[in-house]
Each structure stands twice: as C-alpha cells, then as structure tokens.
Amino acid sequence: MDIAVLGAGALGSAIGGRLAQSGHAVTLINRNADHVDRMTHAGLMLDEGGRRDVVRVHARQTPDGATPVDLLIVLVKSYHTEEAIRSAQDLIGPGTTVLSLQNGLGQEDILIGVVGSERVIAGKTYVGGVMTAPGVISAGTAGKETIIGELSGALTPRVQAITQAFDAAGLRCIASPNIRGAMWDKLLVNVATGALAAITRLNYGNLYDIPEIAETAIAAVAEAMQVAAALDIELTTTHPGQAWDKAALGLGFEFKTSMLQSLEKGAPTEIDFVNGAVARLGREMAVPTPVNDTLVACIKGVERALSPKQEGQTA
Template sequence: MKIAVLGAGGVGGYFGARLAAAGYDVTFVARGKHLEAMRKNGLRVSSPLGDVLLKDPKAVDDVNAVGRVDLVLVAVKLWDTDTAARALKPLVDQGAAVLSFQNGVHKDEILADYLPTQSIIGGVCYIAAVISEPGIIAHTGTMQKLVFGEYDGSRSARVEMFYEACQKAGITAEISDNIKRLIWEKFVFLVGLSGTTASIRKPIGPIRENPRTRAFLLQVMDEVVAVGRAKGVDLPANFAHDRLAFCDTVPATMTSSMHHDLERGNRMELPWLSGGVSEFGAQLNIPTPKNSAIADILELYAAGTRE
C-alpha cells in the first residue's frame, strides 16, 4: 500500500512515521523549515511508546511530486483544506482514496466540493502530538488511535487494507460503520478541550478540577451536542456528560493544538471549532452562548499575532 501524507505535523508526522517504520511506502508532503530538517536530519518521533527515526524519509514540497498512491492521509490545518483538495484531484483521478484526520466536522464537506464523494473515507484521530522543533514530532502520553470507515457503513477493501497497515505499524485502529457520528463525538470533546484551554490559557487538569470552569467545559460541550442533534446526528442528549467523564481520564497536562497555537502566536482553527459551533447555532436557531463567547474572546488572536 502506497501512502501520501499531506501535512507532516503532529498528526501526519506521527502516524506517517509509524507506517514508514513498519515498511510501508510513505511520502510526506511538507514545507518550510520542517521539510528542510526532514531532508537534512530525517524525521524523528519522540514518544512514550517508543521513538522512531526515519533517516531518509521520502519528503516533497509539492503534491505533484508524489506520484501514484493508494491512499492520501490529510493532516493539514483546516484553512488549507480547499487548497489541499484542489491539489489532490490528480491523485484521486489516478485512483487514490482520501482520508482526512483533520479536526472538526467541516473537513469532508470541503473535500467533497472538489473531489468525488466516493473517494473520501471518514476518519478521526486521537493523539496529543506537536512539532517540538523542525524535524521532530513530540508525542505526549500513550493515546494514539485512528478510527475510520466508509460513509455508507461498508467494510471496503481499501479500509481493510489501511486497518491492516495500522496493525503492522503498532497504531491502535478501529473500523467504524457509523463514522459520521464518531466524527461528531470527537468534535464535542475537541471543541470543549480547545475552547476552554485556549480561552482560559490552562491545560485540562485545572479546568476540570475547578467547579466553575468544569461547569463551563460541560456547557461548551453541551452546546455542540445540541447543534449536532439539530443537524440530524444521532448523539444522545446527555452525551456532553459522557465526554466530561472522559476528560477526567486524560492526563492533567493535556491541552489542545489551538492552545499551543495561541501561545506561539500562530493562526488558530477557531472558525471551525467554537466559531463553527456558533455559526451552526445561528443557522439552526440553537443558542450557543458559551461557544460564541469563546469565539469573541479569541477573535483578535485567530489570525495569529507573530509579526
């Protein structure tokens, strides 16, 4: 199975490196100093589950240099999805399937604006990993899981092939027959984690321990559930409480990529997270006061603050 990884950051770099280390033909599409470091010193993953060093990874700066592949893993930031989808069309025309592990619930709808819907596999990932410095991916904790599946619920050959690849690479993986619901389930947690950690400027530990910030976290997630149910997703009405219980199981130091981006002055995915929930709420006449407040509070930082 030939795999291209579009975006070699925390998600793409980690899972792509595991697959390459297991012997799969993986080509990374990266850019800037990260790409330079990968070409000069290789790609290194630092992880409690065992480090990985790809001394000479296949890394290019242009999708057109990838060649024919069976599967493209999309892990770019959400604002790059339109550009990525347009660039991927030649690969899809040659038979590649596209599996996005980006954040949020907008990603596959954007991809479908440019690519045939039958080429798109739904997916979610669970991991805390970032580029700690160019060429190095730092994985925090032991959670590293991919869940994916066809939108029609079938167990296709391409899904089975990728599941086998994950097994050989030591990646925890599951095939889902209701991937849309799982994407929304993760979205509930993701919006809660990103919105609270970024607006409060603290990791999840202190937030879940303080009664007022814990209640705030629950309310943020409850708004996402209400929006999802209004959009026809079969989420239980009390699902936010389930996710709050899950928040109690993760490391106290866990935070979100949006919080990392805020601290580093980088652009944030706010418009597709709490901002996206706020927009959905306005469209559906569902109140989302907490997510709207988060979007307002972080608005001045959303485009990044680095000069």
C-alpha cells in the same frame, strides 16, 4: 501501501511516522523547510513514553512532481483544505483514497467538491502530537484510537484495508458504519478543550486543574450535544463530562491543544470548524449556543490581537 500525509505537522508526522515504522512507504509534506530538512537528513524523531524512535521517511515541502499514492491523509489546517487538495493533484491517481483526519466539521464537503465523493472517506483521530523542534515530535499514539468510515456507512474493502494498516502500525483503528456520529464524538472533545486552552494559554495539566474551566467546557459540550440531537446524529457520548474526560486521557501535563499551538505560532485557528460549526448549525436548527458563541468571539478577538488590521482598513 504508498501513503502521503498532506499537512504533516505534529499530528501528521506522528501518524505518518508510525505507519512508516511498520513498513509502508510514507511521504510527509509540510511547508516548514527546517522540519523537512531535519527529517530528510536525520530522520523523523518520535518521542513517546520515555523512548525515542528514529524513523526514515520521505519528506518534501510541496506535492509538486510527486507520484500518485494509494492513500492521501489530509491533515492541513481546515481553512487551507481547498488550497491544499487542489495543489496535490500529482498525488491523486485512479486508485487513490483521500482520508481527512482533520479537526472539526466540513472538510469532507470541501474535499468532495475538488476530487469527487467516490474518493473521499472520513475519519477522526484521538492521537496527539507536539513538535518540540523541527523533525522532533512528542507523540501520543499509545491507546489512542482513530475511527474511519465511508460517509455512506458501508464497510468497504478500502476502509477495512486502511484500518488494518493503522492497527499493524500500533495506531488503534476502528472501521465505523456511523462515521458521522464518530465525527461528532470527536468534535465534542475539541469543543471541550480547544478554545478554552487557546484563550487561557494553558497546557492540559493546568487547564484540568481549574474547576471553573471544567464547568465551562462541559456547558459547551452540552450545547453541541443538543445540536447533534436536533440533527439526528447518533452519538456514543452520553454525558458532556465524558468528552472533557476523554480529551486528556493518556496525554501528559505539558500537552497543548492544536488551537493553542496555532496561536503560539501567530497563526489563525480552526475555531470556525469547531465551536464555530456548533454555533452555525445551532442557528440553523434553532438551538441556542451561548457558551460556544462566546468562545468563538473570544478566539476571534485573540486572533485579531495577534494580527491587527492596518489603520484605516475597513471590515
């Protein structure tokens, strides 16, 4: 299978690297010139469980001039989704499937608006990754599941083929007839840890050592579950604490959430698509979400502190 990963940072490189390792032709696309150069000349280095694998991949900074692929995995930051998919038209041919594995909610609607509903399938992944240096990824793939599915709920041949490709690469994959529920189950995990880790600047080992943080996380997840119930979303998560526990399963002491990694780079976060989505949908469904509202406000404040407005500029 010809596969491209659009937004191949830490997570995209971990997933794309494992797929390349299993024999697929994989192109990793990332704007970071140092990351692309290192992968091109030395290979992609995946560190996991005390082992380093060097994987040969195709790497490029932009999709310009590329040829169409069978599968385009979208892993850009949520706020770049429309810009990225519009720039990737060279990768999209008559048989291309577009799969979003991004955090949060709402990206599928953006993709459908650009490439059409017939091309887009949805997915969520619990795989983790941290870029420790350009071209070097500390990967968390073992035992971490990825769930994909048609938004219609149909178990189509293309979903089954992608599931098999992931499984063969050691990326446990499940084809789901309830992908919307799976998307919300993953959202709950991001709600539990993303904003709290970013606000406190704590890695997982320290984050999980503070009872007050656990209590706040579980309260935020409980609100999200109430919103999901109001939307008639069928969850597999039955208790808020499950999302908090699942978030750290199999990840090391030093692991950092993607939201924290964004702030450490001085970049905006995906808060509007995570806790912000819970708050927005809560307002629409008349479900109070005070904990999530507070987390959104705190992250917005941290983002402003990292990138203050110019004096005299209006809101």
